[in-house]
Amino acid sequence: MAMQGVTAFHQKVSRMLSRQEKKPILKPNKPLALKDEVANRKMKKGEATCVTEISILMTCWKQNNFVEAMCSNEMKSFYSCVEKAQAEMKENSKQEAIGKGARLTPKLANTLLKKYPNMRIEI
Amino acid sequence: MSASVTGLLKPWTPRVFLVRWSRYNPYYLEPEPRKDLYSIPESELTAEQKEERDLKAVRPIKAATSGVTSSPFDDPVLSKFITMMMKDGDKVLARGIMTQTLESIKRNQVEKYHKAPEGKRDEIECNPYAIFHQALEHCKPVIGLASIQKGGKFYQVPIPLTDNRRRFMAMKWLITECRDNKHRRTLMYEKLSQEIMAAYDKEGNVIKKKHELHKMAESNRAYAHYRWW
Numbered sequence: 568m569a570m571q572g573v574t575a576f577h578q579k580v581s582r583m584l585s586r587q588e589k590k591p592i593l594k595p596n597k598p599l600a601l602k603d604e605v606a607n608r609k610m611k612k613g614e615a616t617c618v619t620e621i622s623i624l625m626t627c628w629k630q631n632n633f634v635e636a637m638c639s640n641e642m643k644s645f646y647s648c649v650e651k652a653q654a655e656m657k658e659n660s661k662q663e664a665i666g667k668g669a670r671l672t673p674k675l676a677n678t679l680l681k682k683y684p685n686m687r688i689e690i
Numbered sequence: 691m692s693a694s695v696t697g698l699l700k701p702w703t704p705r706v707f708l709v710r711w712s713r714y715n716p717y718y719l720e721p722e723p724r725k726d727l728y729s730i731p732e733s734e735l736t737a738e739q740k741e742e743r744d745l746k747a748v749r750p751i752k753a754a755t756s757g758v759t760s761s762p763f764d765d766p767v768l769s770k771f772i773t774m775m776m777k778d779g780d781k782v783l784a785r786g787i788m789t790q791t792l793e794s795i796k797r798n799q800v801e802k803y804h805k806a807p808e809g810k811r812d813e814i815e816c817n818p819y820a821i822f823h824q825a826l827e828h829c830k831p832v833i834g835l836a837s838i839q840k841g842g843k844f845y846q847v848p849i850p851l852t853d854n855r856r857r858f859m860a861m862k863w864l865i866t867e868c869r870d871n872k873h874r875r876t877l878m879y880e881k882l883s884q885e886i887m888a889a890y891d892k893e894g895n896v897i898k899k900k901h902e903l904h905k906m907a908e909s910n911r912a913y914a915h916y917r918w919w
Contacts, residue, residue, distance in 0.1 A: 615914055616919070617850060633901050645832070645833075656919065
C-alpha cells in the first residue's frame with residue numbers, strides 16, 4: 568500500500584515536470600531530492616544576565632564617586648551572580664551537546680542523518 | 691670505511707622538527723607542579739582528589755613548561771606577569787627586571803619601616819610579593835565594555851568579565867603605563883616599582899584608567915540590555 572502511494576506520487580511529479588500536455592508546472596533548478604543535512608537555524612537570542620546587579624553596583628558607584636571601598640557588598644553580589652550565570656550557561660551547553668535540552672539542535676540532527684543517509688544508488 | 695657505509699644505511703629522520711604550532715592531544719592532562727598536594731596522606735584526600743589521582747594514574751600527562759617549578763616560591767601570577775613583560779623571548783632579562791623591581795619595593799618599604807614611629811610599624815607591609823598581589827587586585831576592573839552592533843551602529847555595552855580577562859587587563863595596563871608614560875631615562879624596574887607602590891596605595895595612572903573604564907561603563911548602562919548572554 569505504501570508502494571502504491573509512492574508510485575502515484577512519482578507519477579504526479581513527473582506529470583508536473585513533463586512538457587507533453589501543457590507548460591510544465593515545475594521547473595526545478597536543483598534535483599528534487601532530500602539532502603542528508605539540516606540547515607542551521609538562527610538561535611533564539613537570550614537575554615542579558617545580571618542586569619539588576621549591574622544597575623545596583625552602578626548606582627552605588629555614582630553615589631560614592633567610584634570609590635570601591637564603600638561598594639564591597641554590591642561587588643560581591645555581582646561576582647556571585649556572574650559566577651552563577653556562567654555555570655548555568657556551561658550546564659546548558661553541555662546538556663545541548665548531549666541532546667537532553669529542549670530542542671534538537673541542527674548539529675545533532677546532522678550527526679543523526681549522517682548515520683542513516685538517503686539511498687543514492689538503487690540496489 | 692665501514693663506519694661511513696653503516697651511517698648511510700640509517701633511515702632518514704629530519705634533524706629539525708616543527709614544534710611552534712604543535713598541540714598536545716586533548717587526551718593529555720596538565721601536570722601538577724606543587725609539592726604540597728603530593729604530601730597529603732591517603733586518608734585526608736577528598737573524593738574529588740581521589741578520583742583525580744586515579745585518573746592521572748591511567749592518562750598520559752603533558753611535559754611541564756620550563757617556566758614552572760615545584761619550589762614554594764613558584765607563583766603562577768608572577769610568572770604570567772614576567773612572560774607578559776618579556777620582549778623577543780628574553781625571559782632571563784624579564785625575570786631579572788622583576789627581581790630588581792621586588793628588591794627595590796622591599797628596600798623602600800624597609801626604609802619606611804625603620805623611619806616610622808613604633809606605633810605605625812605594624813601597618814607597613816614589607817613583603818614585596820604581598821604588595822604586588824594587592825596592587826594587582828586594586829588594578830583589576832570589575833566590569834568591561836564590549837563593542838556590540840545593533841541596527842547598523844556599534845555601541846559600547848557594559849559586560850561582566852572573566853577572572854582571567856581582568857587579571858590580564860590589570861597586568862597589561864601596568865606594563866604599558868610603565869613603558870609609555872614615564873621619563874625616558876628611568877629604568878624599567880624603577881618605573882614598575884613606582885607604579886606598583888602607587889597602585890598599592892590606590893593612586894597612580896593605572897587606577898585612574900580603571901576608574902575611567904568604570905565611568906564609561908556607568909555612562910553606557912542603558913545599553914546593558916543589548917547583551918544576549
